[in-house]
Amino acid sequence: MKHKVKKAEGNVSTVKQFVLLGFSDLSNLQEFLFGVFAIIYIIIIIGNSLIIILTRLDPTLQKPMYFFLANFSLLEMSYVTVILPRMLVNLWTQDRSVSVLGCATQMCFFLMLAATECFLLAVMAYDRYVAICNPLHYPLVMNQKMCVQRAVSSWIIGIPVQIGKTATVFSLHFCDSNKINHFFCDVPPIIKLACGDTLVHEMSVYAVAMFFVVLPFMLILASYSKIICTILKLPAASGQAKAFSTCSSHLLVVVLFFGSATITYLRPKSYHSAGVDKLLSLFYTIVTPMFNPMIYSLRNKDVIAALRKFFLKK
Template sequence: MKYEEMNEENNFSMVNQFILVGFSDLPKIQGLLFGLFSVIYLVILLGNSLIITITSLDPALQKPMYFFLGNFSSLEICYVSVTLPRMLKDLWTQDRSISRLNCATQMCFVLMLGATECFLLAVMSYDRYVAICNPLHYPLVMNHKICVQLAVGSWIGGIPVQIGQTCQIFFLDFCKSNKINHFFCDIPPILQLACGNTSVHEISVYLVALLFVIVPFMLILASYSKIIGTILRLPTATGRAKAFSTCSSHLVVVLLFFGSATITYLRPKSTHSPGIDKLLSLFYTIVTPMFNPLIYSLRNKDVIAALRKLFLKK
């Protein structure tokens, strides 16, 4: 191994380096994992870049719904690029050491972009609510200025809180081990390494999770309860099917992301398991970004038509 594991007799309060355990417990398939995650990363980059391209260039997609979809695809590329290249480097070199500063930086970006995803998914549900429940007011309510303000608010809304939370966690002393049993620097596995009683920090994590996960999720549920009620009152089956098709893609992404994130950050500390934590994290950091373009493309005729036009031009 190219990295050194800390001796438990050392002074851990000044630890300047961690070890990301990642998938080192599967030594025989390191090459397979590197190939698999490389392909996944390429798929995420290409798929989401296609969505960004068509929502920017196709005149038929110059609508608020696709403006937010383009933002969401940009976010997915940023989100996965914070964790996946580092994981690929660890799998390739087997050097899993990461400095305290780099670990804090990675965690901060994961948290900020995660908050952005929560806000953006809530904004997208509000867009669908206005479009379906108040169609006559839609052009006025969701004008370009409002859309830009909602998008910017989603991108920057979580920055101050998440920077503060990251600083709070990395000001802790670490005295159990310097091995992070995860494939990126995330809050639960790092808190497990901290000295003494971390209950105050755990409460802080729960409060922030309630703010950035539960509140947007409740807003999404409220929007969809109104949307479903409106759809069921539509007079024709064709109208109901068309209205539901514009929402179903977004709803699938919401369930994938919020389901895994909620279980990760809001379940009791005693139930945390490294294997389950890694699996859940794969869902909201890799699986959702990978399936995002596919989910939105298969359920949206406008996106399919725009993709056909793009490839025909090529």
């Protein structure tokens, strides 16, 4: 397959700002979209904040599993806050311009938080693996110090790589257009605007995605392979059902997040289209974080009990 190279016509001008096209093609639905995304943002903030409060206040939730869940909820709020407020401003004011620095900042934080999510989901899978496959060693392996170290590692592991990746992308020359056909500053739509040979940059996107998406997913897959084998060996059906119930919520989140992210970043460039990219990105950046609190609360008896106690006290 031939790699297309955009050539600059004349002098390459320095881009001072970008324009996020977002959903500008849906001109009659701007107010409706603003209302929908505003409600989604409120749901995400309230739902995840509630999980953090419950895991801090309820003694029954003082376990490694819920410590990681609180971290995950904080991550989800940070994740959508990088994207949604800017999108809401664009929809409300119809001013879609964003400075190069603002765009680079948004991309950098998005990439760092996305990397954190990948590895935090892997750590949560490992926690379930130890709890089910090695229950006698669980208090030793998942002690408070180790939990904190694993959580902190998940938060910081992507920082240097993603800062470097952002700097590399914005060192490109943009000679075709400054209009980003997306609702936030993501790597693929910005590379599309660059002139010259971008093959090396595109390959580096694949390499980074392989490390931050495929590697954690393989670790999760390995953990759940062991978990499923162990569960199937349990003698009682009730024990199997209980073990599956503790993992099903996390597994559902993994499928939702990694499924859409993998299709977005690892499918061939020839299959990319602005509409599909926006739809997939919308799914793993906004829709999935909205459903995560509901997935974890509605499918977890401990969280439901803690939620009931919390509101009864209030």
